[in-house]
Amino acid sequence: xxxxxxxxxxxxxxxxxxxxxxxxxxxxxxxxxxxxxxxxxxxxxxxxxxxxxxxxxxxxxxxxxxxxxxxxxxxxxxxxxxxxxxxxxxxxxxxxxxxxxxxxxxxxxxxxxxxxxxxxxxxxxxxxxxxxxxxxxxxxxxxxxxxxxxxxxxxxxxxxxxxxxxxxxxxxxxxxxxxxxxxxxxxxxxxxxxxxxxxxxxxxxxxxxxxxxxxxxxxxxxxxxxxxxxxxxxxxxxxxxxxxxxxxxxx
Amino acid sequence: xxxxxxxxxxxxxxxxxxxxxxxxxxxxxxxxxxxxxxxxxxxxxxxxxxxxxxxxxxxxxxxxxxxxxxxxxxxxxxxxxxxxxxxxxxxxxxxxxxxxxxxxxxxxxxxxxxxxxxxxxxxxxxxxxxxxxxxxxxxxxxxxxxxxxxxxxxxxxxxxxxxxxxxxxxxxxxxxxxxxxxxxxxxxxxxxxxxxxxxxxxxxxxxxxxxxxxxxxxxxxxxxxxxxxxxxxxxxxxxxxxxxxxxxxxxxxxxxxxxxxxxxxxxxxxxxxxxxxxxxx
Ligand SMILES: Nc1ncnc2c1ncn2[C@@H]1O[C@H](COP(=O)(O)OP(=O)(O)O)[C@@H](O)[C@H]1O
Ligand SMILES: [Mg+2]
Numbered sequence: 001x002x003x004x005x006x007x008x009x010x011x012x013x014x015x016x017x018x019x020x021x022x023x024x025x026x027x028x029x030x031x032x033x034x035x036x037x038x039x040x041x042x043x044x045x046x047x048x049x050x051x052x053x054x055x056x057x058x059x060x061x062x063x064x065x066x067x068x069x070x071x072x073x074x075x076x077x078x079x080x081x082x083x084x085x086x087x088x089x090x091x092x093x094x095x096x097x098x099x100x101x102x103x104x105x106x107x108x109x110x111x112x113x114x115x116x117x118x119x120x121x122x123x124x125x126x127x128x129x130x131x132x133x134x135x136x137x138x139x140x141x142x143x144x145x146x147x148x149x150x151x152x153x154x155x156x157x158x159x160x161x162x163x164x165x166x167x168x169x170x171x172x173x174x175x176x177x178x179x180x181x182x183x184x185x186x187x188x189x190x191x192x193x194x195x196x197x198x199x200x201x202x203x204x205x206x207x208x209x210x211x212x213x214x215x216x217x218x219x220x221x222x223x224x225x226x227x228x229x230x231x232x233x234x235x236x237x238x239x240x241x242x243x244x245x246x247x248x249x250x251x
Numbered sequence: 252x253x254x255x256x257x258x259x260x261x262x263x264x265x266x267x268x269x270x271x272x273x274x275x276x277x278x279x280x281x282x283x284x285x286x287x288x289x290x291x292x293x294x295x296x297x298x299x300x301x302x303x304x305x306x307x308x309x310x311x312x313x314x315x316x317x318x319x320x321x322x323x324x325x326x327x328x329x330x331x332x333x334x335x336x337x338x339x340x341x342x343x344x345x346x347x348x349x350x351x352x353x354x355x356x357x358x359x360x361x362x363x364x365x366x367x368x369x370x371x372x373x374x375x376x377x378x379x380x381x382x383x384x385x386x387x388x389x390x391x392x393x394x395x396x397x398x399x400x401x402x403x404x405x406x407x408x409x410x411x412x413x414x415x416x417x418x419x420x421x422x423x424x425x426x427x428x429x430x431x432x433x434x435x436x437x438x439x440x441x442x443x444x445x446x447x448x449x450x451x452x453x454x455x456x457x458x459x460x461x462x463x464x465x466x467x468x469x470x471x472x473x474x475x476x477x478x479x480x481x482x483x484x485x486x487x488x489x490x491x492x493x494x495x496x497x498x499x500x501x502x503x504x505x506x507x508x509x510x511x512x513x514x515x516x517x518x519x520x521x522x523x524x525x526x527x528x529x530x531x532x
Contacts, residue, residue, distance in 0.1 A: 160338075166302040167339040169322040170331035171399060172355035176321075189351070192341035196385070200337075 007049030007123040012132040014231040019116040021238040026112045028249040035108035051122040058118035066107040132225040252278040258308035268294040270462040281439045283449040286459035287484035292442045301325035330405035336396035346380040352403040370402035390421030410441040446488040450507040
């Protein structure tokens with residue numbers, strides 16, 4: 001993969017450090033506005049790394065997830081002043097100002113924390129990630145490989161799930177039922193084929209790795225993992241900023 | 252039975268997979284859908300099954316507009332066999348697998364049992380009813396998937412490459428089953444890359460190339476257009492290619508399969524109809 005931006009050139013561990021910094025800051029921030037700023041900064045990094053467009057579908061998925069989260073939580077918080085009620089007069093579906101702030105904050109915190117992951121994946125070739133884990137963090141190669149491989153198969157799984165959904169709909173399997181129990185039951189004909197196919201694929205992969213001499217002896221890698229000045233600068237910057245923000249937030 | 256009126260389909264990512272198709276398939280026809288990989292065959296079948304909705308135009312199945320009715324409703328009429336049977340098999344026995352579809356349609360008890368037994372018999376799986384589908388061969392799993400569709404008694408069968416990845420005997424078995432179903436009155440639309448199978452079983456062919464309908468007609472007409480077939484990476488069956496110069500010179504009648512070619516040669520040599528009995532086979 002040719003380096004397309006400074007993000008692509010950074011050591012994978014530097015990007016993970018950035019990700020951890022964002023998570024730390026997200027935890028200490030308690031207000032919606034600063035969290036919104038933090039999330040915006042993550043998206044700005046993606047934009048600077050020329051991958052914003054690429055990760056947009058993932059961001060959209062996270063947004064939907066956050067929206068569902070708000071919907072589930074917002075009616076549960078009852079303290080504070082009423083902003084509006086779903087059924088006026090009955091007290092059912094009461095939304096308070098406290099609830100609104102709390103839910104927005106939690107949703108934004110989740111968004112800021114999770115949005116770094118697609119940025120990480122879009123700018124790092126899986127191989128580089130493995131090499132970085134193995135050489136710099138002394139993670140055993142097998143574990144690093146397992147982690148990275150499972151991440152890389154997510155898109156394949158999504159595609160497969162799409163096909164399974166269609167195949168079961170063709171057998172009159174009602175996946176859109178309004179009945180919640182039926183809906184839960186409908187997960188089985190989707191999850192089982194996916195699981196069985198994954199097991200099958202894992203077996204095939206194990207065989208194909210063995211036939212190519214996996215685990216036969218000590219490994220060497222073509223490219224080594226290096227920290228450049230840029231990496232050190234970025235890590236130092238992340239550390240400094242995190243420390244500053246934590247102090248401000250906890251003051 | 253099936254009427255397509257200028258149907259188009261564009262995937263969410265903007266890829267235009269079908270660009271305005273018009274055709275009509277009458278009840279009881281056996282139509283082959285052919286074309287190179289990526290031509291849009293699977294996409295067209297999914298539109299027929301109501302799994303995707305046309306982005307323009309209308310697609311009617313038995314008078315129903317596939318864009319309006321739910322996939323569950325359409326499943327009663329259109330039986331869709333997917334390319335990979337593993338996408339739908341998940342139950343511990345063949346029997347339960349076959350009962351899954353009709354159960355979803357609301358069948359119970361005796362009626363359900365009968366459906367399952369009939370479907371299993373139709374594909375020759377009666378001895379395997381208590382077996383786990385995962386232990387069967389790819390060809391057998393394909394037959395389980397086919398039977399699980401048949402158990403819903405659809406009028407139309409759409410089959411996506413039912414013979415791919417199987418040996419000649421298994422492929423022939425499946426196609427023979429499909430032929431039997433066709434004779435019992437099912438309308439069949441079948442995707443395949445095997446021109447010998449097309450020549451042997453279908454009456455008519457639709458040729459897709461890059462989302463457009465390149466040819467539509469009886470097999471003899473379609474196989475005569477080698478130029479257009481070549482454009483979507485297809486060759487006519489070998490018997491057709493072999494007989495072509497003789498047919499053009501008026502020496503042999505038009506043939507589609509090896510058997511027909513054999514018949515024609517013997518007849519031409521002997522000048523009599525029942526020469527087959529005279530010559531050693
Ligand atoms: N889910 C999808 N999203 C975007 N493009 C797709 C999708 N599925 C298929 N395509 C594209 O549509 C075209 C037709 O695909 P398909 O109908 O599967 O072809 P065929 O079955 O004739 O091989 C292909 O070029 C394929 O890349
Ligand atoms: Mg296909």
